[in-house]
Amino acid sequence: MSTELNSQGSSTPSRKRSKWDEDDDTGDLSAPTQIHLPKKRPKHKTSRPHSERKSSSPSPSPPPPPRYNHSVYVPPRTRHPAIQSSRSVYCYERLNQIEEGSYGVVFRARDKQTGDIVALKKLKLDEEKNGFPITALREVYALMSCRHENVVGIREVVVGDTLTQVFVVMDFIEHDLKTLLTNMPSPFLQSEVKTLMLQLLSAVHHCHSNWILHRDLKTSNLLMNNRGTIKVADFGLARRYGDPVGVGGMTQLVVTLWYRAPEILLGAKTYSTAIDMWSVGCIFAELLLNEPLFQAKGELELLSMIFKLLGPPTKNSWPDYFILPNAKTITLPSPQPPAIRPKFPHLSMAGIDLMMSLLTYDPEQRMTAEEALQHPYFTESPLPKHPDLFGSFPSAAAGEKRRKAFDSPSAPVRAADYKLLTEYDIP
Amino acid sequence: MPALPPLASLAQLENSPSTDDGLPAVLEEDLRAYGCKLIHQAGILLTQKQVAVAAAQILFQRFWYVSSMKHFGVGDIGMGALFLASKLEECPIRMRDLINVYDVLLQRAAHTIGPKADTPFKYHPMSYFGTAFYDLKESLVVAEMQILKRLGFNVHVVLPYGTLINYLQVLGLIKQENACTKAWGYLNDAFQTPVYALYQIPTIVCAAILLTIRHLNISLPSEAPNCWWELFDACWEDMWNVCGYIMRLYRERPEAEQKRVLGLVSKKDVRRWLEDNVPDK
Structure with a gap:
């Protein structure tokens, strides 16, 4: 058997032109395979009879060459980008x-x-x-x-x-959400907040399902165009994660302070997608309040602000709290109930529930992006506003108006971050 | 829908930059394979994870579709690819470790074709602050940057292992003795060939399964319209080509041909070879 293969493979393999030609992908991507996807043929039949190669209808033309349809997960080869060098x-x-x-x-x-x-x-x-x-x-x-x-x-x-x-x-995107929030005369409407949150959650879900943690979600890293669409930007602290997480060690020097999840503040050695979800919770609150939720000057102040708003963690709300490295050095305030409700007097019960689910202490119990997208808050009245109905604003980035954003702390400094990474990440 | 990894275009396959510079296609093929073996050996000596080694070999193979071996050595680029892939796979390695390991491998290769080839090889470590180290370090940094630049920073790679397990499970072969190990081995050997820069993962995995079932005398439905590979969107010609690339690795070679690559690790060696053997250039 192997000799047969030997003789076959003794020269540069022959090429089948159709695999490489541009016209190879006519409608194949949307076409279902026999096994992978349910049938949705009839729709195509009426609209595009030409792409129908395996048509069972009687036709006088000679039978087409045997072809099968690609699964969406194996698109035609021509869909792959070519190997291309950087331009100048x-x-x-x-x-x-x-x-x-x-x-x-x-x-x-x-x-x-x-x-x-x-x-x-x-x-x-x-x-x-x-x-x-x-x-x-x-x-x-x-x-x-x-x-x-x-x-x-x-x-x-x-x-x-x-x-x-x-x-x-x-x-190029005209605005960042931070500058917009600062210069806006009145906060976003509930319907607008819902649209923005759905967009943010869908982006975060996409990153997480592609095994990427953003690690620096905050309003100044959310860009917005004049058509009501926000774009997550600045992946300068992003990294791949795996299952199990934390292979090679992960640094705690991530996420801008105000948006940093409590498990990082308490020195957790591994963390995962939940840290981004905490930041999303902080952004949700910021959109409603028109100012950042936790404007702390240091880590300890931030922790005490979190404890004050959510009530200190308990064995029930966060079972792993007491084994985190920094937990021993912190004295918890006396137990008190969460103070979220009075902070957001105009938010519906569903909205409060979403906020509480995102700002959950225990990373294991914190809501995922996928779950949040299905939250009833987004299907109750008022419904999310269509992005096209958002107003447009002068763009500071395009030099249309000088920006005057209030100071927010920046992400941990990259140089220091890198030093630490090389210390921690190398086994 | 996850991002698709880049593949060489038909034009890139027909004329590689090295053959344009006069290097015979067979020699380029041998040097590619040798460069990948060096990456593999370095990975083992560094106890680096296989995912990083595999990713490095894929980047290495892609590189030669946009660059000529007259301008870059397979040793330098292999070292740069392993360094880069280790960062990409979140298991970075120290430059000094990598440089030391490549130094051992290259000294051993030089010994094998040198005048004292019949004596046992003894490694002479480079001095800690010597110029040899700084020269290699400089080449490593340049190689990494050149790989990034010439691949347009698109360093996305997809490894075949998960797909293999899936397919074997679908075919009911996962419990078959040796089947998985054998197919896994073919996939790993295929890293020494350009197939990962030419074909989609399902095609390569199907080729490894085809070689495996032929080798182990397992029969699967292979008559139209019931062909097992069509379940996985592979087509016979492509699969057969990949099999050809892999089986070519195992063909008998004269000793001179086997040793020829050991002396062509750097771009200087390749240039000298071109001057001696390709008079027109």
Whole structure:
């Protein structure tokens, strides 16, 4: 048997042109296979008779070559991207600087070929002792593997003249939610909050199901266009997680303080998708209040604010609390009931329930993004507003109006983060 | 719908940058396989996880569809690929460890084809602050960056193992003695070939299963319209090509051909070979 294979494989394998041709994918992606998907043929039959290759109707033409339909999980080969090198940054024309952070500078730029306006983020690569920084790698990887309607779109990564100039090209989005909230005369309506929350949850669910933790969800990292759509951005702290979580060790230096989940504050060595869900809870509250929920100056103050709002954790509400590293150093206040209700007087019972489910102490019991998307809050009146009905605002990022956002603490500094990562992550 | 990994285009397959530079296709194939063996051996010496080693080999294979071996050595790029893939798979390795391991492997290769090949190999460690180390470190950083740049930072890879287990389960072969081990082995050997940069995972996994059932005399429905591979969206020609790539690894080679690659690890070696053997270039 093996000799037969030997002789067969002795030259470059022959190629079947149709597998590579562009026209290969006519309607196949939506077509069901015999085994993977239920039949939805009849619909196509009326609208597109030409794509019907396995038609059983009597036809005088010779029988078509045997073909089967692809499963959605195995699209035609032509759907795979080609292996393509990075283009030069000179394909873009620099317009104005949008912001500068510890991670690098963001510019607004124009694609010289298409005229599209994009955001160019220059990665800081100098002084790297371990080659390409793992944090930047995670960011690019996360953006590329989490393409979604509500995740900021990465177009490509371009390079400058030297190997240390790398720019991530992303869709330009007019606003960030933080600046909007600050400058808005009145908070978002309930119907608007629901739309924004559904979009956020669907993005977070998408990331989590692609094994990506964002680890820095906050309003200033949520961008919003003039068509009422928000996009999750800044995956600078994102990383892949696995099952079991925490392979290789994970740093506790994640998530901007105000949005940081209690298990990280208490020094948990492993954490998972639940930390993003806590941040989502904080964002939900911020959308309703028009200001951040926990504006603490330090970790201890934050913990006491959390305890005050939710009541201190108990053996029931968080069984693992007492084995967390930092739990011993903290004296819990006397038991008191949660104070969520008075904080949000206009929120419906379902809304309060969603808030409590997201701001649940025990990460094991905290609601997942998938569950939250099904929450009754989103199906009760008032219903989510259609994104097209959102008003538009002047864009600070496009230089239409000077922004004046109030100070919020920034995510843990990248350099320090990297140092720690190399300490913790290497076994 | 998860993101799809990149695959070489027909044009990239027909003319690789190395063959454009005059390197015979067979030699490029051998050097690709040798570079992947080095990655594999380094992975074992570093006790690195197989997922990182496999990802490194896939990135390595993709790289040669956009770059020529005249400009980059298989040793450097293999080292860069393993370094990069280890970060991607969240199991980073130290540069010094990786450099030391590659130094051992390359010294041993040089010894095998050197004048003292009949004496036992003895490793001479490089000095801690010597230029040899800093030269290799510089090459490692450049190689990693070049891989990223030339692959357009699309370093998404999909590994075949989960798919294999699924398919064997569907085919009722999961409990069959040896079937899983054998197919798993074929998948791992296939990393030395370019198939992961050319074909979709279901096709490659079906090819490994085909080789396995032929080898173990297991029969599965293979007559149209009931062909087992069609369950998994593979097509016969592609599957058969992948089998060909894998089986070519096991063919008998003259000793000279086997040793030829050991002396062509760096781009300098390849350039010298091209000057000596391809007069036109």
